[in-house]
Amino acid sequence: MHSNIVATVGVEHPTYGAPSLVQGVYGARGNLELAACDVTDGLWVFWYNSDLADDSLEPSDVGPGAWSAGLRFAMGQRYMDAVILQGTLGPDDLEVLALDANAVLQSWYWSAPHGFQRRTTDAATDVASFAAEHDEGTLTVQVETRHGAHHLAVSGPSPYPERQWQQRPGERGRNARATTTPDAAVCAVLTASGISIPEVAPGTIRAADSNRCGGTTELTWRDAAGRIRHLGVPQLAR
Known part of the structure; x- marks a missing residue:
């Protein structure tokens, strides 16, 4: 069942920027996977156990x-942004794209039992912002460079687990991921759950759909104190 309980994620670990959430395939009902940048060094991944007590x-x-x-x-570097995706190769490895402080978009993957591993080939360089999609083993990354140019970095499923990246023309404005001003439906849901919109850190609200409880919109954001918050609600029309 859905609830209006707002959870705090990673309470003991200061993180930076907007979190990234995806529904994974692990567990009986598909756990949630959340990635965030550490304030000073490395990346964090948290997971939510979606199973029920009688599973x-x-x-x-x-x-x-x-x-x-x-x-x-990924300790040893500071990161500015990260995206986590559920892959289909490996099988079912997790994909992470992480933008480091030197504007390099690193490509990572998680596989059992080896954990997270960085690939030898990065997805892109000179990156200011990005967004990523996964489709049957192909990663498509929308990139905006520090000079305002836009392109796509595309990697097909072969030769997995390594990836080769091809640059293709991209469109301006396609790569925005965070919602600076949440729409009316999201604002109404947060307000009804006791969240004051001015207390939400600008640019950190994200919404991802899952099939939990017959369809859920998983809302994540960072509050004024810098904590990652999560709320699952009946799926919103978006």
């Missing part, structure tokens, strides 16, 4: 309906 569960240190304490990786 046939494998042993886990995270109970049903709870967020994990977080896994830190």
Whole structure:
């Protein structure tokens, strides 16, 4: 069932920027995967156990309906933005694209039992902002450079787990990911859940759809204190 309980994610780990959330394939009902940049060093990934208490569960240190304490990786660099995607190769590896402080868009993947690994080939350089989509093993990244140019970086499924990137023409304005001003439906949901819109950090609201509870819109944002917040509501028309 849905609830109006707003969860705080990663309470003990200061993070930076807008979080990225996707529904994964792990667990009986598809856990949620959330990636965020550490304030000073590396990346964090948190996962939400979507299973119910009466599901046939494998042993886990995270109970049903709870967020994990977080896994830190990619230490040694500061990151400005990150996106996590559920892949179909590997099988079912997770994909992470992470923009470091030197404007390099790094390509990472997670596979069992090896964990997160950085690929030898980066997705793009001179990057100011980006957005990414996954479709049957192909990654398409919309890139805006620091000089205002736009292009696509596209990687097909071969030769996985490595990726080769091709640059293609892109369109201005397609790569905005965060909602600076949330739409009326999102504002109404947050307000009804006791969240004051002025207390939401500008540019950090994101919405992702999942199939939990018959269809859920997973809202994430950062509050005025810098904490990552999560709220799942019946799927909104967007």
